[in-house]
Amino acid sequence: MQLSIVIPLKNEEESLPELEAWIRRVCEAHRISYEIIMVDDGSTDRSWKVINALKEVNPCVRGIKFRRNYGKSAGLHTGFQAAEGEVVITMDADLQDSPDEIPELYRMIAEDGYDLVSGWKKVRHDPISKTIPTKLYNAATRWMSGINLHDFNCGLKAYRIDVVKTLEVYGEMHRYIPVIAKWAGFTKIGEKVVEHRARQYGITKFGGFERFINGPLDLMSISFVGKFGKRPMHFFGTLGLISFLIGFSILAHLTFSKTVYQEYGIADRPLFYFGILALIMGTQLFLTGFLAEMINRNSPIRNSYLIDKEI
Numbered sequence: 150m151q152l153s154i155v156i157p158l159k160n161e162e163e164s165l166p167e168l169e170a171w172i173r174r175v176c177e178a179h180r181i182s183y184e185i186i187m188v189d190d191g192s193t194d195r196s197w198k199v200i201n202a203l204k205e206v207n208p209c210v211r212g213i214k215f216r217r218n219y220g221k222s223a224g225l226h227t228g229f230q231a232a233e234g235e236v237v238i239t240m241d242a243d244l245q246d247s248p249d250e251i252p253e254l255y256r257m258i259a260e261d262g263y264d265l266v267s268g269w270k271k272v273r274h275d276p277i278s279k280t281i282p283t284k285l286y287n288a289a290t291r292w293m294s295g296i297n298l299h300d301f302n303c304g305l306k307a308y309r310i311d312v313v314k315t316l317e318v319y320g321e322m323h324r325y326i327p328v329i330a331k332w333a334g335f336t337k338i339g340e341k342v343v344e345h346r347a348r349q350y351g352i353t354k355f356g357g358f359e360r361f362i363n364g365p366l367d368l369m370s371i372s373f374v375g376k377f378g379k380r381p382m383h384f385f386g387t388l389g390l391i392s393f394l395i396g397f398s399i400l401a402h403l404t405f406s407k408t409v410y411q412e413y414g415i416a417d418r419p420l421f422y423f424g425i426l427a428l429i430m431g432t433q434l435f436l437t438g439f440l441a442e443m444i445n446r447n448s449p450i451r452n453s454y455l456i457d458k459e460i
Contacts (some may be wrong), residue, residue: 151235152176152183152255153310158242162195169203169210171248181253186211186228187242191218197352197458216455222323223454229313235259237313241304247344254307257339264312264335267327268305286324294328298340301327305343309335322370328451332376385438392438393431399424416460 154172169185176183187200189212200212205423213227225239236258240246248270257266283302289302302324312335317325327338377384403421406412415421 150182150184150234151236152181152251153228153232153237154183154251155186155188155225155228155232155237157188157190157221157228158192158196158240159218159237160192160194160196161242162192162199164242164244165196165199165203168242168248169207170242172251173207173209175251181252181255182234184209184211184232184234186213186231188212188224188228189214190220190224191215201460207372208425210380210460212458212460213456214458216457219454220321222318222320225323225326226316226318227454227456229316229318232313236312237308237310239304239306239308245346246305246316247346250305250341250343254305254341257306257341258309261339262337263307263339264309264337265327266339266341268303268343269298269300269340271299271342290325293327294331296327296331296338298327298338300340301325303343310426311447320370345396360425366379372438374380381441382438383429385434385441389431389434389438390429391431392434396424396427396429396431400428 156168159248165187172183172185185207187203187210189200192214197212197214200210200214204210204212211231213231215227226301228239229237236255238251238254240248246268253264254268283300286297287301291297306326308330312330312333315333315335316326316329318329322329331338364421373384399420403415403418403424407415
C-alpha cells in the first residue's frame with residue numbers, strides 16, 4: 150500500500166462524509182493506493198455511526214474508537230501504529246486541511262526522500278487569539294530545536310512509515326512531532342505551503358486555554374528528553390558534582406578556619422548553612438541520576454489506550 154491517511158477526530162459527524170469523498174476522489178485521480186484511518190477520540194455525537202456508514206461505501210476506510218477522550222496525541226499515536234502505507238499523512242477532520250495537498254506531500258516523501266514534510270499555513274483563517282500565541286510558540290520552538298519550520302503545529306504532515314513507527318507521541322506532544330523526529334535521528338525535514346480553509350462546521354474540538362500552559366512545558370520536556378533521555382546521569386550527575394564540590398569546599402574552608410585560626414561562631418554564619426545545603430543537594434542530585442538510569446533501563450510503555458471498537 151502506498152499511503153495511509155490518519156485522521157484523529159472528536160465530534161465531527163458533519164464533515165466526515167465530505168472529507169472521505171474528497172480524499173477518495175483525489176487518491177483515485179492520482180492512482181494512489183490508500184487507506185483512511187479515522188480515530189474517534191471519544192466522540193459524543195454520531196461520528197462513529199458515520200464512520201461505519203463510510204466503511205460500507207468505501208472499503209479503504211478503517212475506524213478506531215476510544216472508550217473515552219484521550220486527546221489528539223493519543224489519536225495520532227494509535228493511528229500511526231495501525232498504519233500500513235509506505236507514506237503516512239495526517240490531517241484534521243474539520244475540513245480546514247485540503248486533501249488536494251495529498252499528491253504533492255506524497256511525492257516529496259516518496260520521490261524527494263524527505264523523512265518528514267510539515268505543512269505551513271501561511272495564510273490563516275483563525276482569530277487573533279490563536280494566531281499570536283501560535284507565532285510565539287513557533288519562534289520559541291525554532292530557537293530551541295534548530296529546525297527551520299514556520300508552523301510546527303500544522304495538522305497536515307507527511308512521514309515515511311519508519312518515522313511514525315519510531316515516534317512515541319503522548320500528552321500534548323503532537324505539537325512538536327518534528328522536534329521528536331529530529332531527536333530520533335530523522336533529520337531530513339521539509340516544509341510545504343498548504344491551504345488553510347475556514348472551518349465549516351461547529352467549533353474546534355482539540356485544544357483550549359490549557360494548551361498555552363502545556364505547550365511550553367512539553368517543549369521543555371522534549372528538549373530535555375532528547376538530550377538526556379538515554380543518559381540522565383550526565384545531567385543530574387554534573388549538577389550534583391558541581392553542587393557537592395561547592396558545599397565541600399565551603400565546609401572545608403570553615404573547618405580550616407576553625408582548626409587553624411580558632412575562629413568562633415562558625416555555625417552561626419550563613420555560609421555554613423549554605424555549604425551544608427549545597428552538600429545535601431549534590432548528594433540528592435547524584436541519587437536522582439542513579440534512579441533515572443535505573444528507570445530508563447526498565448521504562449514502561451506510556452501509550453496504552455482503551456479501544457472500544459475497531460473496523
